[in-house]
Amino acid sequence: MNLIVIGAAGSGKSTFVKNYGNYLKNKEYNVKLVNLDPASDPIYGSDANVRDYVKTESVMSEYRLGINGALMKSMEIVAENLDEVVIKDDYTLYDTPGQMEIFLYTEEGVEIIERIMEDSWTAGLFIADSKVASTPENFVSILAQSAIVSLRTGLPALTVFNKIDIMDINLDLEEIKCSISEEGGVLAELLEKLLDFLGQTTVPYRPLKISSLTQAGFDDVFSAVNELFCACGDIS
Numbered sequence: 001m002n003l004i005v006i007g008a009a010g011s012g013k014s015t016f017v018k019n020y021g022n023y024l025k026n027k028e029y030n031v032k033l034v035n036l037d038p039a040s041d042p043i044y045g046s047d048a049n050v051r052d053y054v055k056t057e058s059v060m061s062e063y064r065l066g067i068n069g070a071l072m073k074s075m076e077i078v079a080e081n082l083d084e085v086v087i088k089d090d091y092t093l094y095d096t097p098g099q100m101e102i103f104l105y106t107e108e109g110v111e112i113i114e115r116i117m118e119d120s121w122t123a124g125l126f127i128a129d130s131k132v133a134s135t136p137e138n139f140v141s142i143l144a145q146s147a148i149v150s151l152r153t154g155l156p157a158l159t160v161f162n163k164i165d166i167m168d169i170n171l172d173l174e175e176i177k178c179s180i181s182e183e184g185g186v187l188a189e190l191l192e193k194l195l196d197f198l199g200q201t202t203v204p205y206r207p208l209k210i211s212s213l214t215q216a217g218f219d220d221v222f223s224a225v226n227e228l229f230c231a232c233g234d235i236s
Protein backbone atom coordinates (compact mmCIF):
# COMPACT_ATOMS: atom_id res chain seq x y z
CA MET A 1 0.00 0.00 0.00
CA ASN A 2 1.25 3.49 -0.84
CA LEU A 3 0.48 6.68 0.99
CA ILE A 4 1.28 9.91 -0.83
CA VAL A 5 1.57 12.67 1.75
CA ILE A 6 0.58 16.05 0.32
CA GLY A 7 0.25 19.44 1.98
CA ALA A 8 1.33 23.07 2.13
CA ALA A 9 4.90 23.96 3.13
CA GLY A 10 5.31 23.57 6.87
CA SER A 11 2.10 21.60 7.42
CA GLY A 12 4.14 18.67 8.77
CA LYS A 13 4.43 16.22 5.85
CA SER A 14 8.01 15.18 6.57
CA THR A 15 7.40 14.89 10.32
CA PHE A 16 4.36 12.73 9.58
CA VAL A 17 6.31 10.48 7.20
CA LYS A 18 9.07 10.02 9.78
CA ASN A 19 6.81 9.28 12.76
CA TYR A 20 4.03 7.40 10.96
CA GLY A 21 6.77 5.24 9.43
CA ASN A 22 7.97 4.40 12.95
CA TYR A 23 4.38 3.77 14.04
CA LEU A 24 3.89 1.24 11.22
CA LYS A 25 7.27 -0.39 11.91
CA ASN A 26 6.20 -0.86 15.54
CA LYS A 27 3.19 -2.71 14.18
CA GLU A 28 5.71 -5.01 12.46
CA TYR A 29 4.99 -3.88 8.91
CA ASN A 30 7.76 -3.58 6.38
CA VAL A 31 7.85 0.11 5.58
CA LYS A 32 9.71 2.18 3.02
CA LEU A 33 10.11 5.95 3.27
CA VAL A 34 10.64 7.88 0.05
CA ASN A 35 11.62 11.53 -0.27
CA LEU A 36 10.19 13.14 -3.42
CA ASP A 37 11.21 16.67 -2.39
CA PRO A 38 14.21 17.73 -4.50
CA ALA A 39 14.69 20.83 -2.34
CA SER A 40 15.13 19.32 1.12
CA ASP A 41 17.12 16.55 2.70
CA PRO A 42 14.83 14.10 4.47
CA ILE A 43 14.64 14.30 8.28
CA TYR A 44 14.40 10.47 8.40
CA GLY A 45 16.47 7.61 7.09
CA SER A 46 15.03 7.36 3.57
CA ASP A 47 14.93 4.16 1.52
CA ALA A 48 14.86 6.20 -1.69
CA ASN A 49 15.65 9.87 -2.09
CA VAL A 50 15.22 12.03 -5.20
CA ARG A 51 18.06 14.20 -3.95
CA ASP A 52 20.42 11.42 -4.96
CA TYR A 53 19.43 12.37 -8.55
CA VAL A 54 18.57 16.06 -8.38
CA LYS A 55 19.13 18.89 -5.93
CA THR A 56 17.13 22.05 -6.54
CA GLU A 57 19.97 24.31 -5.34
CA SER A 58 22.31 22.78 -7.95
CA VAL A 59 19.63 23.14 -10.66
CA MET A 60 19.42 26.86 -9.80
CA SER A 61 23.10 27.45 -10.48
CA GLU A 62 23.48 24.97 -13.34
CA TYR A 63 20.49 26.23 -15.34
CA ARG A 64 20.61 29.83 -13.99
CA LEU A 65 17.05 29.65 -12.75
CA GLY A 66 15.19 31.26 -9.86
CA ILE A 67 13.75 29.05 -7.15
CA ASN A 68 10.40 28.38 -8.86
CA GLY A 69 11.92 27.64 -12.27
CA ALA A 70 14.45 25.38 -10.57
CA LEU A 71 11.71 23.51 -8.71
CA MET A 72 9.84 22.93 -11.98
CA LYS A 73 13.05 21.74 -13.69
CA SER A 74 13.82 19.54 -10.69
CA MET A 75 10.45 17.82 -11.03
CA GLU A 76 11.27 17.02 -14.68
CA ILE A 77 14.47 15.33 -13.51
CA VAL A 78 12.60 13.50 -10.74
CA ALA A 79 10.17 12.15 -13.36
CA GLU A 80 13.15 10.80 -15.36
CA ASN A 81 14.31 8.77 -12.35
CA LEU A 82 11.08 7.14 -11.24
CA ASP A 83 12.50 3.62 -11.51
CA GLU A 84 14.84 4.49 -8.66
CA VAL A 85 12.31 6.07 -6.33
CA VAL A 86 9.07 4.13 -6.80
CA ILE A 87 9.50 1.19 -4.46
CA LYS A 88 6.97 -1.32 -3.17
CA ASP A 89 6.52 -2.83 0.27
CA ASP A 90 3.76 -3.48 2.84
CA TYR A 91 3.66 0.30 3.16
CA THR A 92 5.53 2.92 1.21
CA LEU A 93 5.20 6.50 2.45
CA TYR A 94 5.96 9.19 -0.14
CA ASP A 95 6.96 12.62 1.15
CA THR A 96 6.17 15.25 -1.49
CA PRO A 97 7.75 18.66 -2.25
CA GLY A 98 7.41 21.40 0.37
CA GLN A 99 5.47 23.54 -2.09
CA MET A 100 2.27 21.64 -2.76
CA GLU A 101 1.64 23.33 -6.12
CA ILE A 102 4.91 21.98 -7.56
CA PHE A 103 3.48 18.51 -7.09
CA LEU A 104 -0.20 19.15 -7.79
CA TYR A 105 0.01 21.49 -10.75
CA THR A 106 2.76 19.98 -12.89
CA GLU A 107 2.48 17.21 -15.47
CA GLU A 108 5.38 15.49 -13.72
CA GLY A 109 3.49 15.43 -10.41
CA VAL A 110 0.58 13.67 -12.10
CA GLU A 111 3.00 11.31 -13.88
CA ILE A 112 4.66 10.42 -10.56
CA ILE A 113 1.28 9.71 -8.94
CA GLU A 114 0.21 7.51 -11.86
CA ARG A 115 3.44 5.58 -11.65
CA ILE A 116 3.09 5.01 -7.90
CA MET A 117 -0.53 3.89 -8.39
CA GLU A 118 0.45 1.18 -10.91
CA ASP A 119 -0.33 -2.27 -9.50
CA SER A 120 -0.83 -1.23 -5.87
CA TRP A 121 -3.30 0.41 -3.53
CA THR A 122 -2.53 4.09 -3.25
CA ALA A 123 -4.14 6.79 -1.14
CA GLY A 124 -3.49 10.50 -0.78
CA LEU A 125 -3.16 12.00 2.67
CA PHE A 126 -3.74 15.73 2.65
CA ILE A 127 -2.08 17.21 5.72
CA ALA A 128 -3.50 20.53 6.89
CA ASP A 129 -2.05 22.68 9.65
CA SER A 130 -4.75 23.06 12.32
CA LYS A 131 -3.51 26.60 13.03
CA VAL A 132 -4.42 27.50 9.44
CA ALA A 133 -7.90 25.95 9.75
CA SER A 134 -8.85 27.56 13.04
CA THR A 135 -11.43 30.11 11.82
CA PRO A 136 -14.60 29.14 9.90
CA GLU A 137 -13.33 31.00 6.81
CA ASN A 138 -10.00 29.22 6.89
CA PHE A 139 -11.61 25.89 7.62
CA VAL A 140 -13.69 26.25 4.45
CA SER A 141 -10.54 27.13 2.51
CA ILE A 142 -8.89 23.90 3.76
CA LEU A 143 -11.95 21.93 2.63
CA ALA A 144 -11.63 23.58 -0.79
CA GLN A 145 -7.95 22.59 -0.95
CA SER A 146 -8.78 19.04 0.04
CA ALA A 147 -11.31 18.88 -2.82
CA ILE A 148 -8.58 20.18 -5.18
CA VAL A 149 -6.18 17.45 -4.01
CA SER A 150 -8.81 14.80 -4.84
CA LEU A 151 -9.63 16.35 -8.21
CA ARG A 152 -6.03 16.89 -9.32
CA THR A 153 -4.68 13.53 -8.18
CA GLY A 154 -7.69 11.29 -8.76
CA LEU A 155 -6.60 9.48 -5.59
CA PRO A 156 -8.85 8.27 -2.83
CA ALA A 157 -7.78 10.87 -0.29
CA LEU A 158 -8.16 11.65 3.37
CA THR A 159 -7.70 15.04 5.00
CA VAL A 160 -5.78 15.07 8.26
CA PHE A 161 -5.66 18.07 10.59
CA ASN A 162 -2.16 18.12 12.08
CA LYS A 163 -0.55 19.86 15.07
CA ILE A 164 -3.49 19.34 17.42
CA ASP A 165 -0.95 19.30 20.28
CA ILE A 166 -0.77 23.08 19.87
CA MET A 167 -4.19 23.88 18.36
CA ASP A 168 -7.29 21.78 18.81
CA ILE A 169 -9.94 22.64 16.25
CA ASN A 170 -13.65 22.16 15.94
CA LEU A 171 -14.61 19.95 13.00
CA ASP A 172 -18.35 19.97 13.69
CA LEU A 173 -19.83 21.20 10.43
CA GLU A 174 -23.15 22.25 11.94
CA GLU A 175 -21.43 24.37 14.59
CA ILE A 176 -19.15 25.92 11.97
CA LYS A 177 -22.20 26.72 9.85
CA CYS A 178 -23.86 28.42 12.82
CA SER A 179 -20.87 30.61 13.57
CA ILE A 180 -20.64 31.57 9.89
CA SER A 181 -24.30 32.55 9.66
CA GLU A 182 -24.04 34.57 12.90
CA GLU A 183 -21.48 36.75 11.13
CA GLY A 184 -24.01 37.66 8.40
CA GLY A 185 -23.19 39.55 5.19
CA VAL A 186 -22.30 38.48 1.67
CA LEU A 187 -19.14 36.60 2.67
CA ALA A 188 -21.07 34.51 5.21
CA GLU A 189 -23.64 33.64 2.55
CA LEU A 190 -20.91 32.53 0.15
CA LEU A 191 -19.15 30.50 2.86
CA GLU A 192 -22.38 28.78 3.84
CA LYS A 193 -23.02 27.74 0.24
CA LEU A 194 -19.44 26.57 -0.16
CA LEU A 195 -19.67 24.61 3.06
CA ASP A 196 -22.78 22.78 1.84
CA PHE A 197 -20.97 21.86 -1.34
CA LEU A 198 -17.62 20.99 0.24
CA GLY A 199 -19.34 19.06 3.00
CA GLN A 200 -19.46 16.28 0.41
CA THR A 201 -15.72 15.64 0.96
CA THR A 202 -14.73 12.93 3.43
CA VAL A 203 -13.82 15.47 6.12
CA PRO A 204 -17.24 15.66 7.81
CA TYR A 205 -17.59 11.87 7.89
CA ARG A 206 -14.08 11.12 9.00
CA PRO A 207 -12.70 14.01 11.04
CA LEU A 208 -9.06 13.11 11.49
CA LYS A 209 -7.10 15.14 14.00
CA ILE A 210 -3.50 14.22 14.67
CA SER A 211 -0.20 15.35 16.04
CA SER A 212 2.68 14.15 13.92
CA LEU A 213 4.96 15.00 16.83
CA THR A 214 3.17 13.08 19.63
CA GLN A 215 1.56 10.43 17.33
CA ALA A 216 -1.90 11.32 18.70
CA GLY A 217 -4.58 10.20 16.25
CA PHE A 218 -2.32 7.79 14.33
CA ASP A 219 -4.65 4.86 15.17
CA ASP A 220 -7.51 6.79 13.52
CA VAL A 221 -5.42 7.41 10.39
CA PHE A 222 -4.49 3.74 10.27
CA SER A 223 -8.10 2.55 10.39
CA ALA A 224 -9.37 5.27 8.03
CA VAL A 225 -6.76 4.28 5.41
CA ASN A 226 -7.68 0.62 5.77
CA GLU A 227 -11.36 1.42 5.39
CA LEU A 228 -10.62 3.34 2.17
CA PHE A 229 -9.48 0.06 0.63
CA CYS A 230 -11.78 -2.38 2.33
CA ALA A 231 -14.64 -3.40 0.06
CA CYS A 232 -16.79 -3.89 3.13
CA GLY A 233 -15.62 -0.64 4.69
CA ASP A 234 -17.63 2.51 4.67
CA ILE A 235 -15.84 5.78 5.26
CA SER A 236 -19.13 7.41 6.21
Ligand SMILES: Nc1nc2c(ncn2[C@@H]2O[C@H](COP(=O)(O)OP(=O)(O)O)[C@@H](O)[C@H]2O)c(=O)[nH]1
Nearest residue numbers: 009010011012013014015098163166211212213
Ligand atom coordinates in the same frame (compact mmCIF):
# COMPACT_ATOMS: atom_id res chain seq x y z
N1 LIG B 1 3.62 21.26 17.37
C1 LIG B 1 3.73 20.51 16.26
N2 LIG B 1 4.64 20.83 15.31
C2 LIG B 1 4.71 20.05 14.22
C3 LIG B 1 3.87 18.93 14.03
N3 LIG B 1 4.17 18.37 12.82
C4 LIG B 1 5.18 19.12 12.30
N4 LIG B 1 5.52 20.13 13.15
C5 LIG B 1 6.56 21.15 12.98
O1 LIG B 1 6.23 21.95 11.84
C6 LIG B 1 7.41 22.33 11.13
C7 LIG B 1 7.31 21.88 9.67
O2 LIG B 1 7.27 20.47 9.64
P1 LIG B 1 7.72 19.64 8.35
O3 LIG B 1 7.44 18.22 8.67
O4 LIG B 1 9.11 20.00 7.96
O5 LIG B 1 6.70 20.22 7.28
P2 LIG B 1 6.64 19.98 5.69
O6 LIG B 1 7.17 21.22 5.05
O7 LIG B 1 5.18 19.83 5.38
O8 LIG B 1 7.43 18.76 5.38
C8 LIG B 1 8.56 21.68 11.88
O9 LIG B 1 9.10 22.63 12.75
C9 LIG B 1 7.90 20.53 12.64
O10 LIG B 1 8.59 20.19 13.83
C10 LIG B 1 2.90 18.63 15.04
O11 LIG B 1 2.10 17.69 14.98
N5 LIG B 1 2.88 19.46 16.13
Ligand SMILES: [Mg+2]
Nearest residue numbers: 013014037098
Ligand atom coordinates in the same frame (compact mmCIF):
# COMPACT_ATOMS: atom_id res chain seq x y z
MG1 LIG C 1 9.05 18.42 4.08
